[in-house]
Amino acid sequence: MMKHFCISYIHAHNNLIIADQALHNKSFSILHSAIIFVFVLTSCVCEVAPPEAVLPVPSERQLAWHELEQYAFIHFTTNTFTGKEWGYGDEQPAIFDPSIFDAEQWAKAIRDAGLNALILTCKHHDGFCLWPSQYTEHSVKNSPFQNGKGDVVKAVSDACRKYGLKFGVYLSPWDRNRFDYATPEYITYYRNQLRELLTHYGDLFEIWFDGANGGDGYYGGAREKRKIENSVYYDWANTHSIIRELAPGAVIFSDAGPDVRWCGNEYGFAGETNWCTIQTDTLYPGKYGINDLLNQGDEQGSSWTPAEVDVSIRPGWFYHESEDSLVRSPENLFKIYLQSVGRGAGLLLNIPPDKRGLLHENDIQSLQGWKLLRDRAFAVNLAANAAVNTDTYRGKSKKYAGANVTDGNKDTYWATDDGITSAYLEIDLGKPRKISYILMQEYIRLGQRVKHFTVEVRKDNAWLQVAEGATIGYKRILAIEPVNTQKVRINITDSKICPLIADIKIY
Ligand code: FUL
Numbered sequence: 001m002m003k004h005f006c007i008s009y010i011h012a013h014n015n016l017i018i019a020d021q022a023l024h025n026k027s028f029s030i031l032h033s034a035i036i037f038v039f040v041l042t043s044c045v046c047e048v049a050p051p052e053a054v055l056p057v058p059s060e061r062q063l064a065w066h067e068l069e070q071y072a073f074i075h076f077t078t079n080t081f082t083g084k085e086w087g088y089g090d091e092q093p094a095i096f097d098p099s100i101f102d103a104e105q106w107a108k109a110i111r112d113a114g115l116n117a118l119i120l121t122c123k124h125h126d127g128f129c130l131w132p133s134q135y136t137e138h139s140v141k142n143s144p145f146q147n148g149k150g151d152v153v154k155a156v157s158d159a160c161r162k163y164g165l166k167f168g169v170y171l172s173p174w175d176r177n178r179f180d181y182a183t184p185e186y187i188t189y190y191r192n193q194l195r196e197l198l199t200h201y202g203d204l205f206e207i208w209f210d211g212a213n214g215g216d217g218y219y220g221g222a223r224e225k226r227k228i229e230n231s232v233y234y235d236w237a238n239t240h241s242i243i244r245e246l247a248p249g250a251v252i253f254s255d256a257g258p259d260v261r262w263c264g265n266e267y268g269f270a271g272e273t274n275w276c277t278i279q280t281d282t283l284y285p286g287k288y289g290i291n292d293l294l295n296q297g298d299e300q301g302s303s304w305t306p307a308e309v310d311v312s313i314r315p316g317w318f319y320h321e322s323e324d325s326l327v328r329s330p331e332n333l334f335k336i337y338l339q340s341v342g343r344g345a346g347l348l349l350n351i352p353p354d355k356r357g358l359l360h361e362n363d364i365q366s367l368q369g370w371k372l373l374r375d376r377a378f379a380v381n382l383a384a385n386a387a388v389n390t391d392t393y394r395g396k397s398k399k400y401a402g403a404n405v406t407d408g409n410k411d412t413y414w415a416t417d418d419g420i421t422s423a424y425l426e427i428d429l430g431k432p433r434k435i436s437y438i439l440m441q442e443y444i445r446l447g448q449r450v451k452h453f454t455v456e457v458r459k460d461n462a463w464l465q466v467a468e469g470a471t472i473g474y475k476r477i478l479a480i481e482p483v484n485t486q487k488v489r490i491n492i493t494d495s496k497i498c499p500l501i502a503d504i505k506i507y
Contacts, residue, residue: 048395051415054447054497056277056304062259063445065205065251066306066474068166069341071117072110073310073350076152077124079318080355087126089176089218093142096128098357101145103152107159109359110351113367114374117166119208119348120156122197124170125217127177131200135192138177157201168206168250169197173234173285174213179220182228187235191242198246207243209236209254211262211286230286255294256283257305263345264291268311268336270345273470276448277301299451299496306474309340312350313363319352327362330369337374342477382433383488383506384408389426392416394498402426405504413443413502421495427488427504436482437507440490442472443500450501452494457485472501 058066078091080098110118123129129139130152141148153169160167171194180186198204216225228234236254243252251259257280263270275297283290297307313333314323328336333349340347351367354360388402394415402425404412416423429435438455442448448471455467455478467478488506492499 048397048399051394051418051446051498051500053445054449056302057447058276058304058306058444059259061249061251062304062306064249065260065346066444068116068205068346069475070115070337070347070349071119071166071168072106072113072115073170073312073317073348074106074118074120074156075124075312075317075319075350075352076357077121077130077318078126078128079124080353083320084126085316085318086212087124087128087176088216089126089178090223091126091128093128093138093140094144096140096143096145098145098353098355101150101152101155101353101357103155103159104162106156106351106353106359107163107165109364109367111163111165113371115165115349117168117205118156118160119168119170119206120153121170121172122153123172123175123193125172125174125176125212127172127175129193131196133193133196135189135196136178153197153201161202166203166205167201168204168208169201170208170210171197172212173209174215176215176217176219179222181217181219182214182226182233187233187239190234191239194239194242195246198243204247204250206251206253206260207247209252209285211255213286231284234285236284253308254285255287255290256280256285257303259305260308260346261297261305262294263307263309263340264294266311268309269295269339270307270309270343271296272343274307274343274345274473275299275301275471276304276306276344276444276473278303278305280305307345308348309336309345310348310350311336311340312352313366314350314352317350317352319354319360321354324360324362327360327366330366330373333366333370334373334377337370338477338479341475342479344471344473344475377437378439378505378507381505381507382429382435383427383504386430386506387428388414389428390414390423392420392423405501408503410441410443410502413500415443415500416498418498420498422491422493423499424492425490425501425504427490427506429486429488429506432484432486433506434482434484435488435506436480437505438467438478438480438488438490439503439505439507440472440476440478440501441474441503443502444474446500447496448473449495449497449499450492451496452492454491454493455480456489456491457483458487458489459483459485463489 081095132141157167253260255262278301280303386406390402394400400415450472456463466480
């Protein structure tokens with residue numbers, strides 16, 4: 001408000017000085033002051049102060065990540081050929097031999113399924129590297145794959161760029177092959193490998209660190225159990241600063257963030273109540289007993305660290321022929337979509353390539369069926385440009401009016417005045433329509449605010465409640481019992497501070 005006042009004053013003042021000088025008349029100075037007074041008064045009435053942010057707010061890299069919504073995970077290594085889920089670390093590189101490897105087949109199927117990015121397990125716990133790292137012999141360079149000249153990471157990152165997918169990497173901290181695992185030297189090795197991945201494969205959107213580590217392994221022939229202290233061994237802060245320096249656009253994922261957090265399970269659901277905020281300073285990857293916290297976030301959290309739901313299309317993370325009949329159905333994937341993206345989380349869906357080096361036909365069929373279900377469910381937004389009635393909006397300014405939620409522009413939003421934490425938006429569909437889904441988005445650039453809401457539909461001259469929830473966040477999709485109605489009312493019943501709603505869609 002003060003800023004607008006000052007700018008208006010300066011404009012008015014400058015214009016009148018010019019007028020004064022032109023007229024060479026000192027008697028105009030009284031008039032001058034009067035006009036400035038009126039001008040400033042008018043500007044104060046017209047200019048409505050924008051809402052203040054409620055901290056914490058997302059960074060630009062996090063905002064870009066939110067918009068990806070759903071993306072693919074690829075687990076591929078020697079396990080694909082041994083049938084294991086966790087390789088021991090003594091696998092011979094010679095067994096890594098995909099017969100008709102085709103990264104473009106993966107990228108195309110993933111793109112066609114409406115996924116927007118891909119994260120590749122460049123190194124899993126067994127330590128085998130899918131790229132010819134200069135720091136180890138335990139990699140594709142000693143495998144029959146493309147006569148030891150191949151680089152899976154390069155092929156996949158190139159295919160991603162060709163098909164318009166963003167690319168990210170998974171580098172397992174736990175390495176059951178390395179002789180020096182659990183010593184300080186290993187951390188140098190690990191960071192060297194990370195630097196290779198961060199500098200050789202173009203822009204990365206996400207760097208993925210899992211929390212599993214420690215335990216028995218090959219460890220260069222020692223074949224023993226090694227234990228590390230999760231909270232200190234990896235010295236994550238210094239590894240993170242390498243990423244900030246070499247891949248400033250990438251979000252860092254782990255159980256504990258800092259940019260994106262694990263959702264606390266591998267079954268495919270974020271909390272129904274899901275805060276993008278959490279207290280990260282006491283967390284570290286691999287910490288036990290925090291799964292519920294990770295699942296729901298923390299309304300009071302001081303860090304913007306939204307949840308990511310990682311789940312596999314098959315029972316295992318790696319391909320096993322015995323699971324060909326156990327691929328998730330399109331309906332199951334749709335349910336997972338509603339429980340992840342529909343609750344404001346990111347969805348990281350694992351689709352493991354088979355021994356041929358291809359995504360399996362059954363998996364591709366499920367992906368296509370899932371895409372069809374999403375396309376059908378969200379084909380026509382009945383609320384596009386619909387009239388919106390509200391009980392209140394900020395400063396009675398058009399800039400914050402209800403119409404902003406149906407204008408299809410995510411940068412405009414409805415807001416209430418400061419201090420107003422409950423209000424409604426009533427959307428008129430023009431005529432009675434059958435509706436099944438309600439999608440809402442907060443304007444998260446200024447923080448996550450809504451703490452409780454209800455949804456009602458107009459039925460037989462009365463309002464009928466069809467849904468209720470706590471958080472909205474980046475996105476909330478509510479599946480309701482299909483109902484015929486012309487009017488839908490969203491009641492924000494509680495909010496941290498004045499609510500800001502950017503988008504409402506009805507299907
Ligand atoms: C976990 C790993 O132990 C699994 O093998 C898998 O990679 C999963 C995504 O993360 O921590």
